[in-house]
Amino acid sequence: MAEVSTARRGVNARSRRRLNVVRGVIFVVLGLFFLVPLYSMAEFTTRGAGAQAHRSLDAWRAIVSYPDLTRALLISLELAAITSIALLALLLPTLVWVRLRLPRLRRVIEFLCLLPLAIPAIVLVVGLAPIYLWVTYFFGDSSLTLAFAYAVLVLPYASRALDAGLSAIDVATLSEAARSLGAGWPTVIFRVIVPNMSGALLNAGLLSVALVLGEFTIASLLNYTNLQVAINMLGRENAGVSIAVALGSLLFAFVLLVAISVVGARRHGARTVEEG
C-alpha cells in the first residue's frame, strides 16, 4: 500500500510540475500580450523628433497647450461627478423603498436595471437623438446634459453594487428601529442606511466615474464634446499628444478600478456575507 501511495504521489507531483510549466507559459505569453500595447503607448509618446533623437516628454508637456482638450477633460470630470451623484440619489432611495414597501415591484425594477446591458449604446443613441432635441429645449445645449444618458449606461453596474450592499445589511430592521424612534424617511436613508453601506456606495460611484470617463459613443453621435471625443479629434492632428492623454486617462481609470477592488476586498474581509 505504502509503495502504491508514494508512486501515486510521484505521479501527482510530476503532473503538478507539468501544470505549473503550462501555467507559467500562459501567464508570460498573455502578460506580454496585455503589457506590450501599454508599453508601446509610453514609448510612442516619449519619442523625440528625428530618427536618433533622445527620449522627450514634449508630447506630455504639450497637453496643456490644447485648450479644447483641457476643457473636454473638465467636462468629462464634471459629467462623472454629476452622473454618479444623481444616479445614486435616484437609485438608492428607490431600491430601499421597493425592498420595504413594494416587494411586488422588485422583479420589474431589477429587470429595468439590467435592461441597458441588452441595449447597446449605439442603439440607444438612435432613440435618444429625438429625445435630446427636447433636452436641449429645456436644459440648453451644454455637454453636461449627457448625464441623463450616462446614468442609463451606468444603471446595471450601480444597481448591482447597491443591491449587494443592501443585501448585506438588514434594511427592514434598521429602518423600523429608526422609524419607531421618530425618524422620517430622509433620516432613515441618509443617517441610517447610507452610513451602513458606504463601501457599496463608493463602489457604485467609482464604477460610474470610470465608465463616464471612457464614454465615446453617445457623446460623439449626439455631437457633444467629452474627453474621448476630444482625444479622437486630436488623434488626426497630433498622434503623440492624443496618445499621451489616452494613456493618462487610462492610468487614471486603472487607479480608480484598483481602488474599487481594494474597497471590495476589504468589505469582503470585514463581513462574511454573500454578495451578488
Next chain:
Amino acid sequence: MSWLGAVPFLSYVFLFLLLPTGIVVFGAFAGTGGPTMANVKALGDGYVVDAFVHSFVLSAVSALIGAVVGGLLAYAIATGKKDGLLRRVSTSACGVLAQFGGVTLAFAFIATIGGEGFITVWLRTHGLDIYANGVWLYQLNGLTLVYTYFQIPLMVLVFLPALDGIRPQWREAASSLGGSTWEYWRHVAIPLLTPAFLGATLLLFANAFSAYATAAALINQGGIIVPLQISTALSSEVILGRENFGKALALGMIVVVTVVMSLYALLQRRAARWLK
C-alpha cells in the same frame, strides 16, 4: 400610496431607456406618410447584408478566440493559490482591461502595430515587415485582433466563478473509482463546464457585436460593420423615404443581441445547477 415612491425612478427610466428603445422599434416601421416596410426592407441591400455578415464574423471570431484563450488563462488562475498575489493581481487586471475599450484601445494598438508603432518599427529594423501585404490593422482582421484585447479579460471574469465551482472532491471521487485524469475531464469536468463556457462565449459575442467606439476610432471611413453603418445613417444626409433607416439598423442589432442574451440567460441557468 406607497407606489408613489417608485415614480421618480420609473419616470426617468421611461424617458431615457424605454422611450428611446420604443422610438427605435416603432420608428423602424414609420415613414413620412404612415407605416412602411421600406426601412426594414432596405436591410436586405447588399452593403447592409455585408455589414451584418462582417459584424457577425468579427463578433464570432473574437468571441471564440477570447473564450478559448481567456478560458485557458482562467484555468491557470483557478489552479493557483486561492488568495495568492498572482490571482489577486490578475483578476483586478482583468477587471480593468475588460472595461478598457473605445478610443484609448484603438490608440494603444496604433502605437503598437500602427504604421509607426513600436512593434512595427522594431520588426522592421530586424527585416520583417508585418504590412508587406497591405495595412490590415484598419480592416476587419485588425479589428478582430484589437477586440481580443478586451474579450480575453472579460472571459476570465465570467468563466472563473464556474472553474472555482469545480470541487476537488469530484476529482478525488473519480480517481478513487479508478478514473484517469482524461476520464475525469471527459466525463465530469467538461460536461459540467460546457454550459458555462458556451454562455460566456455568447456574452462575449454580444459584447463585440455592440462595440462601437474602438471601430470608430480605428476606421475612419466606410461602414464595414453595423455600428459604423448606424453612425453613417445618423450623421449623413438622409435619403428621401429612408429617414428612419438608422432605426431599422438599430432594430436589427436589438434582435441579434436579444436572441444572444436570451440564450446566454438560458445557459447560465443550466450552468448554475451544479456550479454554485
